[in-house]
Amino acid sequence: MEMDKYKEEKQKENVLIDLITKIALIAIATREIAETYFRINFWIDKIKEKPEKEAKSSFLIPEKTKLTFKNIIGFKETKSELKSALEWPLKYKELMENYDIEPINGICLFGPPGCGKTHFVRCAAGEFNVNLYLASPSTIGSMWYGQTEKRIRKLFNEARRNSPSIIAIDEADKLLPKSSGSSVQPRVISEFLQNMDGLLTEKSQTIVILLTNEPWKLNEAIIRRGRVDRIIYVPPPDYETRVLLFKYYMSKVMHNIDENVSFKELGNLTEASQKGYYSSAAIREICRTAKEEAFKNTLSSINKVKISMEHFQIALLKVPPDISTESISKYNEWKMTYASYMLP
Known part of the structure; x- marks a missing residue:
């Protein structure tokens, strides 16, 4: 009997010890979770409160360029479209108001990489003698909470203060993408749109130009009338432009070019094919x-060797077309979707 009683007491003791052990483990775990939670929240608060200690960002310093449309080689149609889109609001603002014509608020300059979209914008700013604010996701974006939105506000405020001006956003599809599931992106897009809409409300002489290689990735809210009023395609260089580009990139060595070199023939040799299209950058690389x-x-020779068609033939083998036919089809398809935004 005593033995049974002893076993029963021992069993109760073991159950109690086991229960106390579990309670202790739960308490330790709960404490660790709580401490971890408070540590995380401490750093979240620090991030939110983090002041932006930096010199005036490069995108807040306006460029004053001496380039004009004369510095754009070829691209006659694209150049004409961009000039027409910017001329009225930047040169004839008061006259437009007199006729109750709303100025253009934004332009989307799109096309394959390597065809000079940024160069177009710089030349446009110089042509109309306005301040250029050139920004990109890498210069505007910040890891700190709310700082990207703050930088966007600063950018628009600076451009307004120093108007007439152009705000050019390179890789706009990365700053203003379609829904990505990120909690940050909607805030950034909302801030950008509010500031862009504000330009029209205030009748500011500031125009936003979005530059993108992938326009179909832009948020739909940005591509609508009143925000983006002109869609301008910067295509691969056509025959006339390619000939002019070859002449330009070889202009400093004309004394060293063999008489058998034909720039017109080089224009033909770089015509679009099933292999793809040549960009302006590819033409430069061929030269x-x-x-x-x-x-x-x-x-490896005793005498100086002149640059000949044979050297260009070798270069053409080494530098293939850099724009696919599929991507050109995609650009044309997107362009047709917004055909009404194009100049007649």
Whole structure:
């Protein structure tokens, strides 16, 4: 009997010890969770309160460029469209108001990479002698809570204060993308749209130009009348432009070019094919490679070797088309979706 009683007491003791142990473990775990929670919240608060200690950001310093539309080689149609879109609001603002014509608020400049969209904007700013604020997601974006929105406000305020001006956003589709599931992006887009709408309300002489290689990724809220009023395509260079580009990139070595070099023939050799299209950047690379090939021949020769069509043929083998036919089809399809935004 005593033995049974002893076992029963021992069993109760073990159950109690087990219960106390579990309670202790729960208490420890709860404390660790609580401490972790407070540590996380402490740093979240710090991040939210983090002051932005930085020199005046480069995108807040306006560019004053001496470039004009004369510095754009070729691209006759695109140049004409951009000039027409900017001329009225930047040169004839008061006259437009007299006729109750609302100025253009925004322009979307789109097309494949390497075709000079940023160069177009710089030349436009110089042509109309206005301040240019060139920004991108990397210069506006911040890891700190609310700082991206703050930078957007600063950008628009600076541009308004120093108008007439152009705000150009490079890689706009990354700053203003379609819904991504991020909690940050809606705040950024909302801030940008509010400031953009404010330009029209205040009748400010500031125009926003969105630059993008992938316009179909832009948030739908930005591509609508009253915000973006003109869609301008910067395509791969056409035949006339390619010939002019070859002449331009070889202009400093004309004394060193063989008489068999035909710029018109080079324009034909870089025509679009099933392999794709050549960008302006690719044309520049072909010229650079041809010069290098002639230079290498000169190093291994007694006499100076002139740049010939043979050197260009080698360069064409080394520098293939850099824009796919599929991407051009996609650009044309997107362009047709917004055909009414194009100039007649």
